[in-house]
Amino acid sequence: MGIRGYLERVEEKETFLLPDDVCIIPPGLGRTLIVTPKGDEPATIASLTVSLETLHRFIGEEDLQSRVSQLRDRYPAMRFDPVLAAVVKAVAAANEVGVDDLYAQSAAQFIAAHVLSPHIAGSAKSAGTLNPRQLETILTYMRENLGRPVSVDDLASLVSFSRFHFVRCFKATTGSTPYRYLTELRIDLARKYLESGNDTIARIGQRCGFSGPEHFSRSFHRIMGCTPSQYRATRA
Structure with missing residues (x-):
């Protein structure tokens, strides 16, 4: 799945949305997300808003603006956070079965504490x-x-x-391994060329960093389930 984020209509970022990826948008900062399913896989996004009142339980009114700047530096457009992703999934599932507001309020407090905890910004090397x-x-x-x-x-x-x-x-x-992740980025770029350009498939593979047509075709088929030429024919 590809996702593009536009922050305050100035900065554009593009990445892959993987399981347990989250996008954190600090208060006062706008971001428009354009989601494109990868191949035939459906795109499912859960959106959760934590009120300023809840944030103020952990950040005083006078410190909010300075902490917002810290949050902006701390979190890129997308980040891997299985704990936060699990909470969002749980809240979304609970909402479908109609739990009361107490569940949502408790989840919001946990999310605020998790996002604002200083240790989140520290090095994770250890x-x-x-x-x-x-x-x-x-x-x-x-x-x-x-x-x-x-x-x-x-x-x-x-x-x-x-x-x-x-x-x-x-x-x-x-x-994912670095090789797999890089290959998926290259395949996503190749898909754009196949959909909108007139380059030959060999040239597209070269532009996307593949060593040769066979390598390109084999990698494309492994990830997309079809060859580059088949993919282009379905988008014609």
Whole structure:
């Protein structure tokens, strides 16, 4: 699934939405999300709003603006947070069966405490994961170099990790290996070229960083369930 976020109509970010990914929008900051299902998979998004009154239980009125700035720096457009994702899923499921307001209020207080806890912003290296800033550094590098060769060693050097430690931390954070994640980014870019451009399939594969037509076709089929030419024919 692809997702684009427009922050205050100035900054555009694009990434993949993976299981347990969340988008945190601090109060006073606008973000428009444009969600595109990947392939034939349906897109399901749960949206939850925590009131300012609830936030004020953890942040005083006079400190709110300064903490909003900290939140903006702390959280990129998308972040991996299985705890927060699980709470949102639970609230969405509870809403469907009609639980009372007490459940929602309790969940809102937990979410506010979780989001505003200082330890969330700290380094997660000791826990075997990448912290939000490290992850954003890696993903930005991937997106900016989709058409060029990118090695695991290149990515590991960005956060000063050994190759082995980086692969383990990246998978623990995203649920995917660096190679798989990068390949999915490249396939998503290739889909855009196939849908809107007139380049040959071989040229599209080259532009998206694949070593050759066979590598492109094999990778595309593994992720999308069809070949690039079949995909283009269905979008014609």
